[in-house]
Amino acid sequence: MFQSVSIQSEDFDVAHELQALRAHDLRVGAVCSFVGTVRDTRALTGQAADEIQSMELEHYPGMTEKSIEAMIEEAHRRFDFYAARVVHRVGRLMPADQIVLVAVTSAHRGESFKACEFLMDYLKTQAPFWKKEQTPQGAQWVDARVSDDAALARWGIQADNA
DSSP states (O other), rough: OSSSEEEEESOOOOOHHHHHHTTOOOTTOEEEEEEEEEOOTTTHHHHHHHHEEEEEEETTHHHHHHHHHHHHHHHHSOHHHOOEEEEEOOEEETTTOEEEEEEEEEEHHHHHHHHHHHHHHHHHHHHEEEEEETTEEEEOEEEOOOOHHHHHHHHTTOOOOO
């Protein structure tokens, strides 16, 4: 049976996930996907002080999956798509590791793009995950950003994470 949400410590194969998502559904004319990775912010700033040595993600099993499934249901109310798949990793991750996959199938690309972006914005601000970054200065929990709340607000959803 196809599961729309998977929270896992092991890496995922994007091609395998997309194939499973659209398996034998001849209605599918579009597949949109987003893959998030751990980035080393030093590569962006050029400063060693910003180096992310690792990231640890935690969640509440059961609650997190239900929260993401509710997000997918909300996306279905807003957009015309067939199926969605969210894979989110937990545990210790290193720079360049994959963190998240959001993939959506639909008849046409427009609905897939919108649903995928909506799910990613919703996931970034509302899914119950906790991130801790390890840097040369030590470990610190990562707070939600105001820009993430603003991304969600354009969908008409107010969040106060910052």
